[in-house]
Amino acid sequence: MNPKKLISSIAAAALKYVSLLLAVFAALYPLLSIVVTAFKSPEEYASTNVMTLPASWLYFDNFIQAWTKAKMGLAFFNSGIILLFVLAGSIMLSSMTAYALNRFSFFANQIVRNLFLFASLIPGVAMQVTVYQIMYSLHLINSLHGYIILLLGTDVISIYIFLQFFETLPKSLDESAIIDGSTYFGVFFKILFPLLQPAVVTCMILKGVATYNEYYMANMYLQDKNRFPVVATSLYTFTGPLGNQYNFICAGVIITIIPALIIFVAGQKQIYAGLANGAVKG
Amino acid sequence: MDEHRVKRRRAFRQRLVSQRSQQLFTVFVFLLIPLTLLGVFTYFPFAKMAQFSLYDMRYIGKRTFVGLRNYxxxxxxxxxxxxxxxxxxxxxxxxxxxxxxxxxxxxxxxxxxxxxxxxxxxxxxxxxxGIAIGFIFKFFFTRGFVLDTLLIFMGFEQSQLPYWLRDSQVNNIMLAxxxxxxxxxxxxxxxxxxxxxxxxxxxxxxxxxxxxxxxxxxxxxxxxxxxxxxxxxxxxxxxxxxxxxxxxxxxxxxxxxxxxxxxxxxxxxxxxxxxxxxxxxxxxxxxxxxxxxxxxxxxxxxxxxxxxxxxxxxxxxxxxxxxxxxxxxxx
The missing domain is CATH 1.10.3720.10 (MetI-like)
Known part of the structure; x- marks a missing residue:
């Protein structure tokens, strides 16, 4: 290699790694600040700069306080129940919807598709002006099942994921099963549903992240924070007239992030693939 | 012979008809819940919203029709x-x-x-x-805290730095x-x-x-x-x-x-x-x-x-x- 080329390739490599390290720093620096703060005692927090490392990395008092004060045990339990029902419900309902729309021609097929498409364009926050009244008159406020139904009722992305996936499943599968005497229900549940697994994973990831992190509607419809805290809204406990108690908040934030971190490390590949599959095309 | 063929054709047609009705039944059953939810949580509230937009009103109490004035x-x-x-x-x-x-x-x-x-x-x-992000960045931008520490480390003076979330010159940029x-x-x-x-x-x-x-x-x-x-x-x-x-x-x-x-x-x-x-x-x-x-x-x-x-x-x-x-x- 001639010297000129060598220099330019070294420069390119340096640029590459320096830019990547800068990006990593930018991603981690805000998170690092809350880790540092979560391990400081109140006196330490008051007397040192926020980025000064804590005296001891074994000071867990903030985590214990955050866990008990914000009722995080109950919050994780509630979030778990919500996740279970929302994921199961949304996978069933959206795969069935996609099956009906993809496999059968009927007079309103295109109309139904357009109804879902239009619904997907409406930002959820905009709808809450009147959805609140409906939730109120259906007695669905302050109940986990009400919140679950609402999350299921506004789920359009999953339908699109399944619709896209059904395009790739050949219709000959259905036809041969019908000739063998299967019903359409049988075709869906026994033959097609097991084949939907990649779409189910995508849907679980996208819907799972969105549900676990949802706080706007949770705050609005699960108002009784003593009975129905969820993980995302449990952090609100530490704001209030006394000002922000950052030691507890930082510990609480870390507690809420840990499950996401574990799932991410365990299922990185599926998450990336799920995102790529879920990207709305056209 | 001929009668036989007619019978077979009729049976075939019947099967087609029953298949078609089975199809429509399946579509009906599979779409019943999703379309109900779509109606209740999207289109009904949407219609209500269109109606509300023509009124001067609170959630409870008297409503006055104002036409397009809100728009x-x-x-x-x-x-x-x-x-x-x-x-x-x-x-x-x-x-x-x-x-x-x-x-x-x-x-x-x-x-x-x-x-x-x-x-x-x-x-x-x-x-x-989102809510965790809210706390993280409220903390991040507080005066003398995370961002300021970094910038002071890089050679700035605290007095040179703005209040990141209050100063309207910079706060929207920071939020974005x-x-x-x-x-x-x-x-x-x-x-x-x-x-x-x-x-x-x-x-x-x-x-x-x-x-x-x-x-x-x-x-x-x-x-x-x-x-x-x-x-x-x-x-x-x-x-x-x-x-x-x-x-x-x-x-x-x-x-x-x-x-x-x-x-x-x-x-x-x-x-x-x-x-x-x-x-x-x-x-x-x-x-x-x-x-x-x-x-x-x-x-x-x-x-x-x-x-x-x-x-x-x-x-x-x-x-x-x-x-x-x-x-x-x-x-």
Whole structure:
């Protein structure tokens, strides 16, 4: 290699790694600040700069306080129940919807598709002006099942994921099963549903992240924070007239992030693939 | 003989009919719950909202019909209309975000040590919940705290630094930047996915032709992801008009950071000007539907493959080449 080329390739490599390290720093620096703060005692927090490392990395008092004060045990339990029902419900309902729309021609097929498409364009926050009244008159406020139904009722992305996936499943599968005497229900549940697994994973990831992190509607419809805290809204406990108690908040934030971190490390590949599959095309 | 055939035909037709009715029954059963939910939680509230937008009303109490006055208010009342201008901060931020994502996706698609770790860390902020992000950045921007510590370490004086969330010169820029922090990695992962779907042989043959990194970027990477880039650019228009989370969770719209959506939210739930909030929601939806329609047209014209599997730019290049050849032949 001639010297000129060598220099330019070294420069390119340096640029590459320096830019990547800068990006990593930018991603981690805000998170690092809350880790540092979560391990400081109140006196330490008051007397040192926020980025000064804590005296001891074994000071867990903030985590214990955050866990008990914000009722995080109950919050994780509630979030778990919500996740279970929302994921199961949304996978069933959206795969069935996609099956009906993809496999059968009927007079309103295109109309139904357009109804879902239009619904997907409406930002959820905009709808809450009147959805609140409906939730109120259906007695669905302050109940986990009400919140679950609402999350299921506004789920359009999953339908699109399944619709896209059904395009790739050949219709000959259905036809041969019908000739063998299967019903359409049988075709869906026994033959097609097991084949939907990649779409189910995508849907679980996208819907799972969105549900676990949802706080706007949770705050609005699960108002009784003593009975129905969820993980995302449990952090609100530490704001209030006394000002922000950052030691507890930082510990609480870390507690809420840990499950996401574990799932991410365990299922990185599926998450990336799920995102790529879920990207709305056209 | 003949009778036999008629019987068979009738049986066949009956089976067809029963199959068709079975199909319709299946469709009915499978769509019953989803369509009910869609009606109850989307279209009924939407209709109600259209109705409310014509009234001066609170949730409870007397309603006065005011016609289109709420809509006029949105466009004539300065404090409402100016909120739409904040969208430009978020639009600019989302273009920065796309550029960064494109840069890092390209870098990571070449040979890089520990690429998986870099990718994972840059992506991770996407998994942090909105409410946690609110706390993290309230803390981050507090005077003398996280950001100031870094800048003072780099040689600035505390007195030179603004109040990041109060100073209207910088606060909207900072809020939009948090959204870059959150979503850049996700964009990057999508781009890497699109780049990886390119046939690796293309890279090998480019390598053999002695193409440098820049050439490879221009000729292989960019064409493979141009569709997804354009889609994201258009999506960022609707995204920035409906920007909500950063100001909602970090500043709650104070100090001039209230975007259109944040103001609509407080009109609806704090000030209880339900009619005005409903009109604001409807106007926003109209804008979004319009932009989406334009997006569909652009995608159809420029990025849909024709029967030869070519998109707009390829067809044009082909035409040029043909014209050139014809010229050469005639000369």
């Amino acid at each position: 006029l208010d949105i466009f004539t009342r300065e404090e409402l209309f100016r909120t739409l201008r904040l969208s430009f901060y978020y639009l600019a931020a989302s273009f920065v975000q796309l550029a960064l994502a494109l840069f890092f996706a390209s870098v990571l698609s070449f040979k890089v040590r520990a690429a998986g770790i870099f990718k994972g860390i840059i992506f991770f902020p996407f998994l942090v919940s 930047a948090t959204s870059v922090w959150r979503y850049m990695g996700q964009n990057m992962v999508l781009f890497i996915g699109a780049i990886m779907s390119v046939d690796p042989q293309l890279y090998e043959s480019a390598e053999m032709d002695g193409a440098n990194t820049w050439r490879k970027f221009l000729n292989i990477i960019l064409p493979s992801i141009q569709t997804i880039i354009v889609l994201n650019m258009i999506l960022s228009i609707t995204g920035s008009i409906s920007a909500f989370e950063p100001p909602y969770v970090i500043t709650n719209g104070t100090f001039g950071t209230g975007t259109y959506f944040v103001v609509m939210n407080s009109m609806a739930h704090e000030k209880q000007k339900v009619g005005l909030a409903a009109a604001m929601a409807i106007v926003l939806m109209a804008i979004i539907v319009l932009v989406t329609a334009i997006q569909k047209i652009i995608v159809k014209v420029f990025f849909e493959e024709d029967k030869n599997g070519m998109i707009f730019s390829e067809r044009r290049a082909m035409k040029k080449r043909l014209a050139k050849k014809r010229k050469e032949a005639s000369a």
